Amino acid sequence: MANDIVDNFVASGNSARMDDIAKALPKSGPPAAEIADWVRSQIRANRFVPGQRLVEVDIIRRTGGSRFKVREAFQRLAAEGLLEIEEFKGAFVREASLDEVAQLYRARAALEGICAGDFARQASDADKEKLRIIAEKMETCVESGSPEQFGRLNSEWHAMLMHVTGNHVIADIVSRLNTPVHHLLFESFYRGDRMTEATKDHRAILDAILEGDAPAAEQAMRRHVENGLQFLTSLDKALFGT
Amino acid sequence: MANDIVDNFVASGNSARMDDIAKALPKSGPPAAEIADWVRSQIRANRFVPGQRLVEVDIIRRTGGSRFKVREAFQRLAAEGLLEIEEFKGAFVREASLDEVAQLYRARAALEGICAGDFARQASDADKEKLRIIAEKMETCVESGSPEQFGRLNSEWHAMLMHVTGNHVIADIVSRLNTPVHHLLFESFYRGDRMTEATKDHRAILDAILEGDAPAAEQAMRRHVENGLQFLTSLDKALFGT
DNA sequence: GTCAACAATATCGTTAGCCATCTTTTTGTT
DNA sequence: AACAAAAAGATGGCTAACGATATTGTTGAC
Missing domain, CATH: 1.10.10.10 (Winged helix-like DNA-binding domain superfamily/Winged helix DNA-binding domain)
Structure with a gap:
């Protein structure tokens, strides 16, 4: 740039x-x-x-x-x-407080949850297959241990989930929600076993989608984002807190 | 100003x-x-x-x-x-398309739903009482037929629901979501029996809150906002559509 | 009479320079 | 030596002038 x-x-x-x-x-x-x-x-x-x-x-x-x-x-x-x-x-x-980040994450959880439900309801088989393939690539990233590639695919995965069903406006809101904490997001995949946990979450979401269970997909997505927040708070405590 | x-x-x-x-x-x-x-x-x-x-x-x-x-x-x-x-x-x-408005409303439904759940969980009895009183005032507005007062109280009601539990960031997001369609919102209370329907919705939300049933409160709030969207689309069709 | 080309005006975008305000440093006094 | 006050340097804010572009109006030809 x-x-x-x-x-x-x-x-x-x-x-x-x-x-x-x-x-x-x-x-x-x-x-x-x-x-x-x-x-x-x-x-x-x-x-x-x-x-x-x-x-x-x-x-x-x-x-x-x-x-x-x-x-x-x-x-x-x-x-x-x-x-x-x-x-x-x-x-x-601007410095985002932890409380602020928490609220942003809760908002993101709700919004992406909606999109996951939409995807389970409306997406074509081809789109579902695409999503599965990206998730598969991410799993290989976990094995080979390449967090920045994982991060890129992760963004792609989440973005696709929202855009396929035409939720461009919501996707835009979510992207703005992400921006203020992106530097922490970037670091998060380097720490602990965040990648394996995220992969597990993705699998759960994907399963719900493939079964066409929209409410389950929404719930799974919510849990996934909330897990991300929990990881971030623990990371913050480890870095700055006592 | x-x-x-x-x-x-x-x-x-x-x-x-x-x-x-x-x-x-x-x-x-x-x-x-x-x-x-x-x-x-x-x-x-x-x-x-x-x-x-x-x-x-x-x-x-x-x-x-x-x-x-x-x-x-x-x-x-x-x-x-x-x-x-x-x-x-x-x-x-900027002209917001109907599809865009729909997405904004769905986002709003999800976010305000979260706050309603929080309120049911965390709010003090005094706060709940405050919320009830505002709702009561709105009911008198329906009877006396004063839509602009109703609109003001409605804003106050929704704002309070979010701010009391400390969800200032989410409230801020919601307010930005509302801005692009506010002129339609303004008109909506003048038409049909939107006020009585909204009052019914509010009562359902309040009941769930008073019973401390957070999931029910969230669901009720979601329905309320989605009803608002439905009304708005029908209003749009009546005004511009064939 | 209508359409097209050209000119005039109005508006937007950009830059440069001046003024107001804040911060830091220095100096003087206690 | 420490604190306060004043001056200098740095930084942001504002206005005025200029160049570029779109729109509109006019004129001429078909």
Whole structure:
């Protein structure tokens, strides 16, 4: 992501053709949305940690965007709940309290539960098979011990479960719910036997879906997300708590 | 809120010199959040209708905010999903499709269901009594036929149900879910016998809560919200559909 | 009379520069 | 040596001006 921006910026400066420049130059810098994406990715990668102050000039230096765009991006991120902006002090990465995270997880459990029920009810056999295949790949990840691949597949699995039945809006809400705690999510698969537990949960959900038992699928999904929360809280205690 | 802004505008509009104002008013215009609130309220009151174009200068004139702040507010509202911004065309009030509204309602049903369950489990007797009293007031509104009072109490009822058990984050999510369809909500209580039906639903929820039956409370709340959606879809068909 | 091309206006997007505010550092006094 | 006050540096906020684009109105030809 960062490279995209830099390349884009450099490219527009180095272009040779007049035509190319004519079309490339109107956008002198990266658009505000791109800057927001970049900051978001930095936060997700734990490169920007909660409480850290985001200095405008610094972001401008790194992204090549103008001050105006950077501030627009900050506003967007603040509206998303990722940043907090204080007068004359600037933007900070928002720190989500454990209680807040718990509520976000409970919300996610409810929403993904709905989607799991929908999937059990409406999804075609082909879609169910797709879901099964991804789950299978994840199991091989557990064996080979590759948590980042597991994480990617996990995201894909959850996203597909929601999008297949057309619940794009709910999926969007869920993704926003995830963002503030994504750096913890990322770390969670490295610790303990979270992967094996998650796999067990996935299997339970998949079984309910294959049997067409929507309420069971919903319940299983809820339990799965709530297990994730429980793991996260124990992780938090181990890291920061006494 | 709106009056504050208007008064502010009139004051600055009638003054003679810009310089005088700059020195006379050490406090600058309303902050971006306030402008966003104002625009939001205008949309809620159906004064800004879906598809309408929001011209920057117009908002500046009306709110007294600077162009920068207005644009910041637009960004925030776009992130909230209320507006859509197109390049060189400006901000439009976003039109929520019926499918989108349906998903928002299903999400709301799930989230408020959780809170209803929490309430049944954790709320004190005093809080339960408070909830009962509000419901009682709403019943008198049905008899006397005052829908806007009913609407206010309804908001209070739902808000209290969530906040009492500390689910502030979930309540916040729900309020954002409501915003895009609030103008329809506003109209809904004027039509048919929605008020009496809602009252019946509320009574069922309250009964489950008073008995301490959390799952029943959750289910009742879900049904209540889903009934609201059903009413809204029928209303939409009656207004626009064939 | 209608349609198309061109011009004019209005609006949006961007940048640069100035002003207000906060933080930190330095200096002076107790 | 410690604390307070003032000044300097840094940071964010705001306005004004400029360039790009869409929309609208007008004029001319078919």
